Amino acid sequence: MDLMSRDVKHRVDVYYDYFPPKSMNVEVKLVPVGEINGIKSVLKKSTLVAAKDFKAGETIYKEKPIVAALDADLIGTGEYCSYCLREMDKSTAIRVPLDPFESTYCSQECQHAADEQYQSLLFSTLKLATAANPSPTQTKVQVEERRHALEAFAAYIKENGKTASLMILRFVGQLLADEHQRLIGSTINLELPEVPKESKLAYSFYDYIERLRSIEVVSGPSEEAEMEHCRGLLKLALEGLEEFLDDEKYLTLKGKVAYNSFGVYYGAGRTHRPQPKGAPESHERTRTPHGTSHQIGSAFYRVSSYLNHSCAPSTRPSFESGTSELHLIATHDIKKGDELTVSYVGTKRRSHDKNAFDARKHRRMELARGWGFACACPRCESEALNMHLHEQNEAEVPLPTHEARLEPAVAKYLETP
Numbered sequence: 001m002d003l004m005s006r007d008v009k010h011r012v013d014v015y016y017d018y019f020p021p022k023s024m025n026v027e028v029k030l031v032p033v034g035e036i037n038g039i040k041s042v043l044k045k046s047t048l049v050a051a052k053d054f055k056a057g058e059t060i061y062k063e064k065p066i067v068a069a070l071d072a073d074l075i076g077t078g079e080y081c082s083y084c085l086r087e088m089d090k091s092t093a094i095r096v097p098l099d100p101f102e103s104t105y106c107s108q109e110c111q112h113a114a115d116e117q118y119q120s121l122l123f124s125t126l127k128l129a130t131a132a133n134p135s136p137t138q139t140k141v142q143v144e145e146r147r148h149a150l151e152a153f154a155a156y157i158k159e160n161g162k163t164a165s166l167m168i169l170r171f172v173g174q175l176l177a178d179e180h181q182r183l184i185g186s187t188i189n190l191e192l193p194e195v196p197k198e199s200k201l202a203y204s205f206y207d208y209i210e211r212l213r214s215i216e217v218v219s220g221p222s223e224e225a226e227m228e229h230c231r232g233l234l235k236l237a238l239e240g241l242e243e244f245l246d247d248e249k250y251l252t253l254k255g256k257v258a259y260n261s262f263g264v265y266y267g268a269g270r271t272h273r274p275q276p277k278g279a280p281e282s283h284e285r286t287r288t289p290h291g292t293s294h295q296i297g298s299a300f301y302r303v304s305s306y307l308n309h310s311c312a313p314s315t316r317p318s319f320e321s322g323t324s325e326l327h328l329i330a331t332h333d334i335k336k337g338d339e340l341t342v343s344y345v346g347t348k349r350r351s352h353d354k355n356a357f358d359a360r361k362h363r364r365m366e367l368a369r370g371w372g373f374a375c376a377c378p379r380c381e382s383e384a385l386n387m388h389l390h391e392q393n394e395a396e397v398p399l400p401t402h403e404a405r406l407e408p409a410v411a412k413y414l415e416t417p
């Protein structure tokens with residue numbers, strides 16, 4: 001192995017020595033994906049483990065998101081901060097004049113952070129000053145062209161009720177800001193892994209993203225439309241930027257957003273979230289133990305992305321600060337080295353579940369659809385035993401009519417306990 005590739009390997013190998021920060025009390029570990037007949041699988045998945053003991057109810061860590069977005073129907077209402085998702089009094093909200101996204105902020109700090117991370121670069125009609133061109137000029141036609149493109153994107157998001165493409169552009173804003181600090185002329189705090197100076201290692205914002213798992217997203221009409229909007233906006237922000245977001249990169253980022261986002265809700269959450277449009281398999285999903293019907297927005301986190309699912313989880317996400325800051329709370333006593341799990345879906349029986357069996361099936365169907373795995377957690381296993389599902393194949397039970405068009409991949413997961 002030559003010196004160069006040894007350096008690269010070292011950089012990859014030691015990443016998890018510096019990430020997550022020790023102050024968060026957790027570590028990333030590789031564990032087998034499951035067991036078959038008591039034999040551990042050779043396939044591994046990353047997971048978070050506790051770096052010390054915790055008592056039930058204790059806060060394990062607090063984490064602010066890398067990107068967050070209000071649900072599409074709440075954008076522009078002025079009821080929530082566009083950056084931290086805090087509920088606000090409409091009369092005191094800071095409004096941004098002529099912003100096609102009608103952003104509103106609860107404080108100047110939130111406005112400043114949004115500006116630094118993505119707003120000035122990608123969502124403004126003003127041309128960005130760079131070191132090479134500190135006083136850019138633009139014609140009225142150029143301003144109008146950009147306003148038109150931004151309005152069309154905002155309308156597309158509201159009409160379709162999906163915000164993954166907005167999150168992706170906000171990501172891209174930060175990726176660009178990181179790679180091209182000179183574009184915005186200031187240093188953004190992206191909380192990159194802290195490495196000792198003598199190690200000569202340096203990690204970028206992309207290091208966070210590239211290590212996270214992604215579900216495969218195949219390009220369809222929605223993705224084509226989203227890519228066209230996003231690339232159009234990048235090109236208008238700065239000619240040539242659109243090349244940064246080729247099809248492969250867009251679809252990978254979309255897969256990462258789909259796999260890793262959490263639903264944000266506080267208090268009891270909201271009760272009148274509009275039903276998602278389209279077939280169930282095309283719905284945007286977020287991980288939330290209360291079910292997405294209560295969320296006000298979604299958010300993507302560096303460390304919490306590594307949390308795996310269990311239907312009887314050891315932790316729960318809480319948004320008790322009334323913002324998108326995630327507090328990870330222990331649901332029972334946890335020992336150092338234990339795997340930390342959250343529930344990605346609602347685990348309580350809902351009004352439309354006919355019985356416990358129905359509730360279990362819906363929960364597992366959501367997991368299969370959204371995250372592509374058959375849950376083998378202790379609760380699923382013990383319920384399978386109690387319900388005699390090992391003898392009685394689950395797939396033989398007729399599916400509810402609205403699930404009649406279930407994609408074959410999901411039906412397959414229902415066959416396993």
Ligand SMILES: C[S@@+](CC[C@H](N)C(=O)[O-])C[C@H]1O[C@@H](n2cnc3c(N)ncnc32)[C@H](O)[C@@H]1O
Binds near residue numbers: 376
């Ligand atoms: C957000 S990621 C969690 C971190 C992930 N395990 C990793 O290796 O980076 C979600 C993915 O982890 C895997 N996963 C999470 N919980 C699981 C479970 N209980 N059983 C099997 N796979 C699980 C699935 O592939 C799922 O789509």
